[in-house]
Amino acid sequence: MDPSYNSTHRALLQAFFAHTTLPTAHLPALLSSIHTAADPDRPTLPADITQPDIDASIASVNAAIAPFDYEIRCVHHQSSMSRADSEATYVIVNCTSDPSTQLATRFNADEVKFVRRVLDLMFDKMNFEGREVCAVRPSEALRVAKVRDSVGGTQIETLNGEGVGGGVASSLKLDQAERVLEELKQEGWLELSEAGFLSLSVRALAELGRWLVEVYNDPEAEEDEWQRIKTCEGCKQIVTIVSFHCERREQQQTTPCYDTG
Template sequence: MSDDGHQYNDSNRAFLQAFMARGALNFKEARPILAAIFTVHGKQGAETAEEDVTEADMLSYVAAANNAISFFDLEIRSMPSQVDRTRIWALVNTTSDPMTQLATMHSADEISYLKRLLDAMFETYNTPRQEIMAITDMQAIKLHKNLSESQANNTQDGGMTQNSAGKGLTMADAERTLKSFVEEGWFERSRNGFFTLSPRALMELKQYLVTTYNGPGDEGEEEEERVERIKNCHACRELITVGQRCPTRECAVRIHDVCTQNLFRALRERNCPKCKAEWVGENYVGERAVTTTEAWLKGRRRSKGGARTSGAQQRSTQLADEEGAGEEEEEEE
């Protein structure tokens, strides 16, 4: 244990409770909390300023907490943000059992909506051509209904929830739920209106995502290798949903933006570490796979960020722009 010398005491317990209350913290957020805990924990009158709290303090408290809770299948995991590398810690439940399935504020319908959103992010909008791994407002809200496969093509949003069997949410509910996912820190919404999974959600759902989406594909028999829809960064080995990809479409190398600098400095060349193609840095994973396309930019120029044409339409335009190879995988499902 790194908090050598002193025993696990009330300050550790307070830190753990703070963590449970917040779910996820980065160092900046944890600092004032730790400073306050140190202040009340320390000798009378000795105040700990926020600036005196070091990352080593935080690490030692996280380690102590982990040591205490690992027995209960809980863990504080950390992961650097994919964008700016600031580390984020999150309290994660490492096993799912009937015990802990109570621990949600969401209804079953909302959870099934979340599943549809994840499917959309990692299947519908995550194709070999465009690994968006994000979903726009419009696309997300359209998923409000619990559609069976047969109805899947009929995504006209005219009907509310008059359909009988699958139920699902009303569009208003879907919008509200989506907002609450963002407020609770599961999703992040970008300026361009794309929802992505937050680092906290990635940490908590990592296992689920990998087993669900990286398993053998639906028609996996003909594709001999297993489908790897969610890839790891070639440099840091963490999941990647925002970053850059190798210009060669078949090549599986993906690298976070921030990781590229270090990696290519070490390699002394800006080539893909695997297929040696030149790394242009203009092929993206994440929403930029859409927003850097000519079609998107054109749409923006036209409408000044207002109502956009639907994503599907843009993608199909873009398919034509690129050397389009059939749109079968792109359109909704």
């Protein structure tokens, strides 16, 4: 264990476990109160906390939690142009996250399977070359609440066939499915856009990014081949809004090519 890891780092980690996401703007006040509590004779003011202080504290916590597969990541909302530290959100993620492990504590097995079907709808069935949206209307999501058996109609399978085999057994009633979607919104997993589309939040993309790539992308594909889950070339974050470019990507695109000849 890093000898500099102390009670202030533990307090910061506890704050992350309590809130999951913390915007950069909240960290100076948080860190100053943690430092002041640790050393009341020498109060620290929010203005005393600089970005390098934040980076150093997060790095120490990350070194301590890495063996447990946790990491605090600095991410930006994909629809924000800025990739500045001051506009970032810090999210604590379980690096081995998949929807089952993330949701199993709050939802029952049939509800988790419903969420998985909504993700399949978002990233597979309704996300194809020429229609890259990665978002669904709530009414479309509710349509996969019910899994019809193979006699009654089309069997809805998850992409790798995982877990849906129970047919009608894993169907949800409409009000139960509505409650699941509502809780996912309240807990910051799903966002509802003004145009009425549900998409994954910045937190969900940070938590599930690696899993999304594993499940929905073709590992055999060529580098320039179309893939369901895309990563921004500028900031390396997963992007589900294809036509939108962050400032780093914009800078890359406007950088003139050098003629080295």
